[in-house]
Amino acid sequence: MSATLRGLHQSALEVIQRPASEDSVTDSFGQFIQGVQPHHLTPTLLHRSKRMVLDSIGVGLLGSTTHVFQLALQHCQHMYAPDDVSSVYGRRGTRLSPTLAAFVNGVATHSMDFDDTWHPATHPSGAVLPALLAVSDMLPNNRKPSGRDFLLAFNVGIEVQGRLMRFSNEAQNIPKRFHPPTVVGTLGSAAACARLLSLERSQCSHALAIAASLSGAPMANAATQSKPLHIGNAARLGLEAALLSSIGLEASPRVLDDTSGVAGFSAFYEDYAPQPLTSPEEAGLRFLLEDQDMGFKRFPAHLGMHWVADAAASVHKLLLGELGSQGMGRGSQVVGQVQDILLRVPHSKYINRPFPESEHQARHSFQFNACSALLDGEVTVLSFSQEALQRPDLLALLGRVRVEHPHDNPANFDNMYGEVQVTLVGGDVLKGRCDTFYGHWRNPLTNESLKKKFCSNAGAVLPREKVEGLIEAVEGLDSLEDCSPLLAQLQ
Amino acid sequence: MLRKVSHHSVTESFGAAISSLNAVHLTDTVIHRSKRMMLDTLGVGLLGTSTAVFSKALQYSQFFKSVERSSVWGRSGMTLPPQYAAFVNGIAVHSMDFDDTWHPATHPSGAVLPAILALAETLPTQTSGLDLLLAFNAGIEVQGQLMRFSKEAHNIPRRFHPPAVVGVMGSAAASAKLLALSPAQCVHSLAIAASSAGAPMANAATQTKPLHTGNAARRGLEAAKLALLGLEGSQAILDLESGFGVFYSDYSPSELPGTNGGCGGGFRWVLEEQDVAIKRFPAHLGMHWVVDAALEARAKLGASGEPDLCKVQKVVLRVPPSRYIDCPFPAMEHQARHSFQFNACSALLDNQVSVNSFSGPQIDRPALRELLAKVRVENPQDNHPSFDKMYCEVTVEMEHGESVTARCDTFYGHWRKPLSQEDLVGKFEANASTVLSQEAVESVVDIIGNIEKCPDCTVLRSYLQMSRPTTHLFREHLG
Numbered sequence: 001m002s003a004t005l006r007g008l009h010q011s012a013l014e015v016i017q018r019p020a021s022e023d024s025v026t027d028s029f030g031q032f033i034q035g036v037q038p039h040h041l042t043p044t045l046l047h048r049s050k051r052m053v054l055d056s057i058g059v060g061l062l063g064s065t066t067h068v069f070q071l072a073l074q075h076c077q078h079m080y081a082p083d084d085v086s087s088v089y090g091r092r093g094t095r096l097s098p099t100l101a102a103f104v105n106g107v108a109t110h111s112m113d114f115d116d117t118w119h120p121a122t123h124p125s126g127a128v129l130p131a132l133l134a135v136s137d138m139l140p141n142n143r144k145p146s147g148r149d150f151l152l153a154f155n156v157g158i159e160v161q162g163r164l165m166r167f168s169n170e171a172q173n174i175p176k177r178f179h180p181p182t183v184v185g186t187l188g189s190a191a192a193c194a195r196l197l198s199l200e201r202s203q204c205s206h207a208l209a210i211a212a213s214l215s216g217a218p219m220a221n222a223a224t225q226s227k228p229l230h231i232g233n234a235a236r237l238g239l240e241a242a243l244l245s246s247i248g249l250e251a252s253p254r255v256l257d258d259t260s261g262v263a264g265f266s267a268f269y270e271d272y273a274p275q276p277l278t279s280p281e282e283a284g285l286r287f288l289l290e291d292q293d294m295g296f297k298r299f300p301a302h303l304g305m306h307w308v309a310d311a312a313a314s315v316h317k318l319l320l321g322e323l324g325s326q327g328m329g330r331g332s333q334v335v336g337q338v339q340d341i342l343l344r345v346p347h348s349k350y351i352n353r354p355f356p357e358s359e360h361q362a363r364h365s366f367q368f369n370a371c372s373a374l375l376d377g378e379v380t381v382l383s384f385s386q387e388a389l390q391r392p393d394l395l396a397l398l399g400r401v402r403v404e405h406p407h408d409n410p411a412n413f414d415n416m417y418g419e420v421q422v423t424l425v426g427g428d429v430l431k432g433r434c435d436t437f438y439g440h441w442r443n444p445l446t447n448e449s450l451k452k453k454f455c456s457n458a459g460a461v462l463p464r465e466k467v468e469g470l471i472e473a474v475e476g477l478d479s480l481e482d483c484s485p486l487l488a489q490l491q
Numbered sequence: 492m493l494r495k496v497s498h499h500s501v502t503e504s505f506g507a508a509i510s511s512l513n514a515v516h517l518t519d520t521v522i523h524r525s526k527r528m529m530l531d532t533l534g535v536g537l538l539g540t541s542t543a544v545f546s547k548a549l550q551y552s553q554f555f556k557s558v559e560r561s562s563v564w565g566r567s568g569m570t571l572p573p574q575y576a577a578f579v580n581g582i583a584v585h586s587m588d589f590d591d592t593w594h595p596a597t598h599p600s601g602a603v604l605p606a607i608l609a610l611a612e613t614l615p616t617q618t619s620g621l622d623l624l625l626a627f628n629a630g631i632e633v634q635g636q637l638m639r640f641s642k643e644a645h646n647i648p649r650r651f652h653p654p655a656v657v658g659v660m661g662s663a664a665a666s667a668k669l670l671a672l673s674p675a676q677c678v679h680s681l682a683i684a685a686s687s688a689g690a691p692m693a694n695a696a697t698q699t700k701p702l703h704t705g706n707a708a709r710r711g712l713e714a715a716k717l718a719l720l721g722l723e724g725s726q727a728i729l730d731l732e733s734g735f736g737v738f739y740s741d742y743s744p745s746e747l748p749g750t751n752g753g754c755g756g757g758f759r760w761v762l763e764e765q766d767v768a769i770k771r772f773p774a775h776l777g778m779h780w781v782v783d784a785a786l787e788a789r790a791k792l793g794a795s796g797e798p799d800l801c802k803v804q805k806v807v808l809r810v811p812p813s814r815y816i817d818c819p820f821p822a823m824e825h826q827a828r829h830s831f832q833f834n835a836c837s838a839l840l841d842n843q844v845s846v847n848s849f850s851g852p853q854i855d856r857p858a859l860r861e862l863l864a865k866v867r868v869e870n871p872q873d874n875h876p877s878f879d880k881m882y883c884e885v886t887v888e889m890e891h892g893e894s895v896t897a898r899c900d901t902f903y904g905h906w907r908k909p910l911s912q913e914d915l916v917g918k919f920e921a922n923a924s925t926v927l928s929q930e931a932v933e934s935v936v937d938i939i940g941n942i943e944k945c946p947d948c949t950v951l952r953s954y955l956q957m958s959r960p961t962t963h964l965f966r967e968h969l970g
Binding site for chain 1: 543544547548550551554555556557558559572573574649650651652655682683685686687688689690691692693694697698699702703706713716717720721722723724725727728731733734735736737738813814815
């Protein structure tokens with residue numbers, strides 16, 4: 001084309017015709033996914049990502065006991081036939097097509113809201129790990145990925161999510177419109193799978209673009225039974241996007257770039273300012289996980305609950321002190337003594353539920369978690385059973401809760417706090433405050449605590465040998481020449 | 492403990508309407524229009540099975556095994572799991588941008604028909620043509636209603652591609668209807684589908700665009716099946732800004748009128764008030780205005796003999812502003828279908844725009860590239876990017892000074908100037924006969940034409956797979 005003709009180009013043309021979009025943000029992601037090398041995995045990254053893998057498998061295994069998992073599995077088994085490819089968590093002998101296995105295992109992972117949480121907010125591992133496991137099952141026996149390759153693909157999937165969330169201010173706060181795992185999780189899964197499938201650079205970019213058309217689910221479905229499907233679908237559809245790209249499907253080469261008038265990934269955010277990734281060939285490539293660790297939950301509820309639970313637990317201790325810590329009838333004693341409960345928490349409609357009507361809502365209720373911890377001294381997996389939800393002591397306390405949203409308490413997992421103030425009938429006021437709960441990235445679970453959580457979760461469905469076998473396989477994952485020992489013990 | 496936290500009357504009204512709509516609510520107009528939509532959709536879908544994107548989707552979908560199987564259009568004997576049949580057939584429908592368009596803008600039928608045909612093949616009881624028609628219209632109606640909940644939906648989209656937003660909801664509604672779900676289950680079908688809605692506009696005019704419709708069909712069907720199993724989502728999904736409202740910056744839903752239980756109160760369908768546009772050639776709807784204007788301009792130029800287009804000095808197009816259909820030098824088929832400039836020039840050069848206008852050789856031909864270089868685009872203030880209000884003006888200035896201008900306010904095929912029945916059937920026949928045998932083509936026309944009297948709509952299945960003999964040979968040759 002002559003220079004004259006070039007002069008006629010309008011900016012719309014840039015979207016499509018620039019050769020290979022070489023200087024685009026989208027292409028930098030493709031380059032990163034394809035070009036990152038095992039030596040980029042620092043000891044910190046290896047350590048942190050292995051913890052994530054272990055925790056994610058554990059919560060997924062526990063999640064395979066839930067009703068929503070059963071429903072998702074039933075759906076896949078009805079609509080599709082058994083396909084002897086990819087294993088389903090915790091169900092010996094049950095295998096499905098890779099994308100369907102990714103789906104059900106993803107659902108399991110998020111089914112109890114027990115999976116990891118990052119900052120900015122999303123649940124990164126559940127969208128990626130099930131997809132990678134499904135792909136690994138799909139690859140022939142003599143070409144399984146090594147443990148290091150697996151971990152690299154995993155870290156790619158996490159990194160892409162983290163980078164995407166830094167493209168907008170909206171992503172920094174508790175979400176209001178789209179549920180983050182369905183926005184960044186799908187692309188994270190696509191990136192990780194593209195890596196494990198060894199796609200070419202442009203195919204990696206197209207995988208992200210195809211995934212963008214499969215992203216986005218509204219927040220209203222959070223705290224409903226559908227929520228776990230958000231992670232299940234992120235895993236599944238990201239894998240699907242990578243598979244479609246591998247057979248040549250193409251989509252927008254500038255999906256991550258900011259082209260005015262034509263929304264790409266920017267469609268999901270009100271403000272959007274993308275940045276290219278550093279090339280893997282340059283020095284100074286630094287993964288976000290190195291600087292921003294993961295939060296792990298101690299009980300299956302929304303992350304915000306952990307602050308009020310810890311604050312309420314400290315009040316519980318004070319209260320026991322007041323009451324002389326008698327074992328019998330403690331619940332009703334607490335109820336008898338408590339006149340008023342004030343919670344000072346950030347403003348967020350979807351975790352402010354005075355009277356939760358279901359398990360899902362209870363996991364997303366400041367009030368419920370505070371009262372549970374006040375009664376029992378802690379919140380556990382069992383705090384959300386049907387019986388626990390309906391116990392009279394709890395209901396009595398719920399009726400006495402007031403909620404305030406102090407101006408200095410932002411809806412942000414990096415800066416929020418939880419305060420519980422209990423006024424006793426005698427007039428005494430007991431206060432508890434939590435700035436950083438145990439399990440938060442600023443106060444991470446010890447390896448021992450993490451393992452204990454895993455054993456308790458995995459042990460609900462697997463025999464002891466497999467529980468221990470998984471711990472061993474994950475701990476030594478970066479030395480395994482073949483990740484089969486990991487794959488073999490998930491059911 | 493039972494305190495109502497959210498108000499969900501809009502969502503509830505949708506659930507109730509979907510569940511209670513029945514044959515008595517179908518008016519003559521709605522039946523007539525929706526049958527035309529069905530026929531057109533089948534035709535463009537059959538033609539679309541020849542595209543590369545369909546092939547890739549099919550290749551991918553064959554990966555899955557299932558007990559229940561539904562037919563792939565145009566492929567003799569080939570079946571897929573029902574959701575994947577809906578997926579690939581939906582892709583076929585939108586693969587060439589040849590399918591119907593509504594106002595506010597979306598492509599309603601491609602998200603719905605593939606899903607319900609796939610579903611009908613798996614149901615244990617016979618599905619009559621009337622059942623199919625009713626489910627189809629439920630799916631169209633829901634889409635129409637949802638688009639009226641925001642002003643944003645009235646203009647050429649910028650963020651989310653409408654078929655991916657409302658299409659999946661329509662598919663869920665239609666599938667729920669066919670499955671005869673309860674009002675509560677219909678609500679949950681919509682809620683679950685909402686978590687599958689939304690795809691960014693940037694993927695329009697790429698090879699992935701047809702997947703928006705394919706996925707809408709597939710995932711709406713999936714949502715209904717999940718609801719049938721008991722999965723629940725937000726019961727206020729259509730009421731909440733954090734629900735379906737996330738896809739629009741201004742969202743203001745209202746309840747559907749009741750169906751009055753069939754006591755002569757009737758049901759006011761959106762399709763009754765607002766017909767669809769049927770395309771005459773496979774390109775974005777906006778192209779149809781510019782082509783009709785260009786054809787008229789060409790006719791004026793040729794008033795005294797064939798115009799010599801080499802002597803064109805300048806072509807000015809006065810069109811509404813829209814980045815994604817303003818493409819001065821398209822390099823690929825998809826871009827050509829979304830280029831005012833390309834379509835105007837094709838019309839000027841060839842005196843027609845057809846299916847064949849968008850092939851590689853046609854895009855690259857020197858005469859066209861030369862003419863493209865002479866095109867200027869203007870966006871007059873009074874030209875709104877809305878399919879209800881836009882116009883296109885084409886001015887051609889010749890070297891010797893002659894200048895003609897033509898304007899199109901309403902192209903032939905638009906809802907204000909619908910295709911005659913003869914031309915609609917003609918389009919179907921031209922499309923379908925590229926894939927199906929003559930007997931099959933005629934049978935489909937006949938079945939759809941009388942669908943409301945058909946006792947078992949799955950008879951369509953065998954005709955939709957009855958390929959032409961030569962097509963068979965070609966494929967065998969390819970191995």
